[in-house]
Amino acid sequence: xxxxxxxxxxxxxxxxxxxxxxxxxxxxxxxxxxxxxxxxxxxxxxxxxxxxxxxxxxxxxxxxxxxxxxxxxxxxxxxxxxxxxxxxxxxxxxxxxxxxxxxxxxxxxxxxxxxxxxxxxxxxxxxxxxxxxxxxxxxxxxxxxxxxxxxxxxxxxxxxxxxxxxxxxxxxxxxxxxxxxxxxxxxxxxxxxxxxxxxxxxxxxxxxxxxxxxxxxxxxxxxxxxxxxxxxxxxxxxxxxxxxxxxxxxxxxxxxxxxxxxxxxxxxxxxxxxxxx
Amino acid sequence: xxxxxxxxxxxxxxxxxxxxxxxxxxxxxxxxxxxxxxxxxxxxxxxxxxxxxxxxxxxxxxxxxxxxxxxxxxxxxxxxxxxxxxxxxxxxxxxxxxxxxxxxxxxxxxxxxxxxxxxxxxxxxxxxxxxxxxxxxxxxxxxxxxxxxxxxxxxxxxxxxxxxxxxxxxxxxxxxxxxxxxxxxxxxxxxxxxxxxxxxxxxxxxxxxxxxxxxxxxxxxxxxxxxxxxxxxxxxxxxxxxxxxxxxxxxxxxxxxxxxxxxxxxxxxxxxxxxxx
Numbered sequence: 001x002x003x004x005x006x007x008x009x010x011x012x013x014x015x016x017x018x019x020x021x022x023x024x025x026x027x028x029x030x031x032x033x034x035x036x037x038x039x040x041x042x043x044x045x046x047x048x049x050x051x052x053x054x055x056x057x058x059x060x061x062x063x064x065x066x067x068x069x070x071x072x073x074x075x076x077x078x079x080x081x082x083x084x085x086x087x088x089x090x091x092x093x094x095x096x097x098x099x100x101x102x103x104x105x106x107x108x109x110x111x112x113x114x115x116x117x118x119x120x121x122x123x124x125x126x127x128x129x130x131x132x133x134x135x136x137x138x139x140x141x142x143x144x145x146x147x148x149x150x151x152x153x154x155x156x157x158x159x160x161x162x163x164x165x166x167x168x169x170x171x172x173x174x175x176x177x178x179x180x181x182x183x184x185x186x187x188x189x190x191x192x193x194x195x196x197x198x199x200x201x202x203x204x205x206x207x208x209x210x211x212x213x214x215x216x217x218x219x220x221x222x223x224x225x226x227x228x229x230x231x232x233x234x235x236x237x238x239x240x241x242x243x244x245x246x247x248x249x250x251x252x253x254x255x256x257x258x259x260x261x262x263x264x265x266x267x268x269x270x271x272x273x274x275x276x277x
Numbered sequence: 278x279x280x281x282x283x284x285x286x287x288x289x290x291x292x293x294x295x296x297x298x299x300x301x302x303x304x305x306x307x308x309x310x311x312x313x314x315x316x317x318x319x320x321x322x323x324x325x326x327x328x329x330x331x332x333x334x335x336x337x338x339x340x341x342x343x344x345x346x347x348x349x350x351x352x353x354x355x356x357x358x359x360x361x362x363x364x365x366x367x368x369x370x371x372x373x374x375x376x377x378x379x380x381x382x383x384x385x386x387x388x389x390x391x392x393x394x395x396x397x398x399x400x401x402x403x404x405x406x407x408x409x410x411x412x413x414x415x416x417x418x419x420x421x422x423x424x425x426x427x428x429x430x431x432x433x434x435x436x437x438x439x440x441x442x443x444x445x446x447x448x449x450x451x452x453x454x455x456x457x458x459x460x461x462x463x464x465x466x467x468x469x470x471x472x473x474x475x476x477x478x479x480x481x482x483x484x485x486x487x488x489x490x491x492x493x494x495x496x497x498x499x500x501x502x503x504x505x506x507x508x509x510x511x512x513x514x515x516x517x518x519x520x521x522x523x524x525x526x527x528x529x530x531x532x533x534x535x536x537x538x539x540x541x542x543x544x545x546x547x548x549x550x551x552x553x554x
Contacts, residue, residue, distance in 0.1 A: 052330035052359075053393050060482070060490040082329075082394075087491065090478050115526055116330050116402060117359075125393060129474055157545045161538050171528040173535075182550055187543040190535040192527040197406055201367050205337070213337040214364065242535060246528035249392055250469040251448040254521035258450075258467040261438050266464040268434045273459055 011037030011163070014098040014127070016084045018048040018106060018119030021066075021076050025105035028148035029137060030072055032155045033102055036163070040073045040098065042088040044081060049108075050216075051080045053122035063087050081123035089130050100163060101127030104137035105151050107144070111176045111231040111241065112194035112220065121245060124172040128247050133162050134172040140235060141179045150182040154240050158188070167244070174243040178235050186238040193243050194230035195223040288314030288440070291375040291404070293361045295325040295383060295396030298343075298353050302382035305425035306414060307349055309432045310379055313440070316349045317375065319365040321358060326385075327493075328357045330399040340364050358400035366407050377440060378404030381414035381452075382428050384421070388453045388508040388518065389471035389497070398522060401449040405524050410439050411449040417512060418456045427459040431517050435465070444521070451520040455512050463515040470520050471507035472500040 013033045017026050021043035033039055042063070056079040066074045075092070077084045081103065089097070103123040110118040120136045127134030137155055139146050158175060167173065174193075178185070201218035222232055231241040290310045294303050298320035310316055319340070333356040343351045352369075354361045358380065366374070380400040387395040397413045404411030414432055416423050435452060444450065451470075455462070478495035499509055508518040 050332040050334045052328075052332070052399065054329045054331040055327040055394055055493055057327045057493055060492055061479075062488070062490050083493070086475075086478050086493070091481075091491075113406060113524075116399075116406075116524070117332055122329065122393075129390060129393075153546050153549060154542065157542045158538075160545075161542065165538070167535070168528065168531050171531050182546065185546075188539050190532050190539060192529070192532065193525050195525070198363075201363050202338075204368075211339070213339050214368075215337055216332055216334055216360070216363070243526075244528035244531035244535060245526045246531075247390075247393070248470050248472070249520075249522045249526065251445065251521035251523035252469070254445050254448050254523075255467050255469065258444070258519060258521060261435075261442070262465050262467060265431065265434045265438065268437075269430050269459065269462075272430060 008037050011100070012098040013037045013039050014088055014093065014101045015039055015041040016043050016081050016103050016123050018044065018051060018081045018123065020044050020047045021074065023107065024145050025107050028152055029102060029105050032152045033159065036156065036159060037099060040092065042075045042077060042084045042092070044084060045076045045078050048080050048119045050117050051119040052117050053082055053125065054080045056080060056083050061087060063091065081119040082126045085123050085126040097130065097132055100159065101132045101134040102137065102159065105148060106138035107146065108138060108142045109140045109176055110136065110138040110174060111235055112196040115174055115193060115245060121174050125245065125247055128172040131169060133167055135159060135162060135175060136172065137175045137177065139177045139179065146179060147181065150180055150185045151177045153182050154185065154188060158242065170248060171244040171246050174245050176231060176235055176241045178238055178240070180238060184238065185240060189234040189239040189241050191231040191234050191241045191243055192229060194227065194232035196232065197221050197223055285314050288377070289375040290314045290316050291365055291370070291378045292316055292318040293320050293358050293380050293400050295321065295328060295358045295400065297321050297324045298351065300384065301422050302384050305429055306379060306382050309429045310436065313433065313436060314376060317369065318349060319352045319354060319361045319369070321361060322353045322355050325357050325396045327394050328396040329394050330359055330402065331357045333357060333360050338364060340368065358396040359403045362400050362403040374407065374409055377436065378409045378411040379414065379436065382425060383415035384423065385415060385419045386417045386453055387413065387415040387451060388512055389473040392451055392470060392522060398451050402522065402524055405449040408446060410444055412436060412439060412452060413449065414452045414454065416454045416456065423456060424458065427457055427462050428454045430459050431462065431465060435519065447525060448521040448523050451522050453508060453512055453518045455515055455517070457515060461515065462517060466511040466516040466518055468508040468511050468518045468520055469506060471504065471509035473509065474498050474500055
């Protein structure tokens with residue numbers, strides 16, 4: 001293996017994304033992590049936006065090794081971001097897991113409620129489920145060639161902290177980066193997921209045969225515009241945001257209230273069954 | 278509209294699933310909710326297992342009205358469970374939302390970590406994001422025609438409680454049902470999501486051209502077999518489990534720790550930028 005100047009070859013970093021291996025966001029992510037260790041990319045052949053935590057069940061998966069002109073190992077998969085993490089972990093890292101899993105840099109925000117639809121963050125959640133410190137990165141620019149300089153500089157510092165100080169095995173990080181040159185970034189803020197929703201989500205059209213069809217579209221609506229502690233808020237103020245995403249989705253506060261229903265439910269069905277006799 | 282005996286026609290219930298509109302689990306769910314209100318089904322044309330919160334972006338969606346011989350309104354969609362909820366909410370319920378959203382009954386468990394891959398629960402999360410009390414149901418049987426009697430009886434009681442007593446707008450319910458006749462169900466337990474993981478996830482084969490391919494497979498591994506307060510535990514004991522699933526994925530405990538990194542990150546990048554000058 002070819003070693004680059006300053007590269008820490010004792011560490012292995014697994015890289016994936018949801019825009020496909022050819023995206024400029026993938027190259028920016030590789031540039032971010034190269035000094036931190038040996039880089040192994042396992043990424044989708046094609047764009048997979050909006051695939052969330054989908055896995056491929058109906059068609060077989062294929063993993064293809066591809067040559068690069070640097071010392072990055074590249075494999076592509078005809079599947080989703082989560083498929084990529086699973087194949088990497090089972091086929092490449094079955095014995096020794098990587099030290100870090102990173103996903104992105106996604107072209108477009110994954111702040112607020114976008115986290116539930118995001119293939120980028122689903123890959124990070126999957127990495128976390130394998131016990132690997134995992135971080136998903138997104139830039140607030142849907143263009144093909146955003147300015148990734150701030151993402152690379154700040155992202156690398158975030159990852160250094162993750163590797164040196166550790167994060168809880170229960171969570172991964174959702175990092176969003178505003179479209180600003182590095183000098184204009186105000187700093188990094190750890191924030192909570194903003195409440196939000198999508199509105200007017202479909203454009204209805206009629207095909208040449210007179211049949212209706214729908215394109216998914218719509219706009220994001222901030223459900224708590226007054227909040228000053230959320231990812232949406234800090235992003236509009238010029239900060240990079242870090243939201244720790246818990247892989248335990250249990251709503252513990254609601255549990256206590258619902259436990260009060262347990263006996264009623266059992267008795268209601270018991271009554272019904274005895275009446276049916 | 279034809280009204281059935283005992284049906285409460287003041288309420289409207291939106292029904293979807295991830296196994297497709299033809300599954301027996303869909304019919305069982307319709308039977309469960311019919312006495313509770315007017316039933317509108319918007320379900321995928323085909324099976325969508327493992328689609329999680331995926332949305333369809335690359336191809337246009339079509340929604341087709343289909344006739345049934347009862348008073349249930351049925352529409353099918355060439356998309357995912359989340360697409361179905363979105364289309365229903367935008368095209369059928371844009372003015373007056375339904376009173377309840379139910380998803381399932383899924384053929385196979387969505388307990389423990391399966392919640393992150395599940396299209397059934399993703400649909401319930403999507404319903405919750407629209408502010409509708411939403412519940413996903415799954416039976417622990419992958420067969421085509423499981424015994425749904427306990428699911429129907431207990432599910433209906435759970436839904437009555439949801440409508441009468443309400444649940445937090447921050448969460449939906451993930452209900453799993455063991456494969457037992459109603460008389461043998463031990464009761465209902467509100468539980469937390471069990472920690473678990475998947476192992477040996479791929480079967481590797483070689484095609485006639487000598488190229489490798491992979492089928493997703495594997496088995497569930499319980500990461501906390503000693504726990505006595507999780508969905509996995511209560512299911513093995515013969516209870517129906519209810520896990521409240523929070524749509525805010527923020528790990529609040531981890532936030533405090535990570536906030537200690539904020540200044541270090543900013544200063545590290547500032548130093549780097551000033552050295553580069």
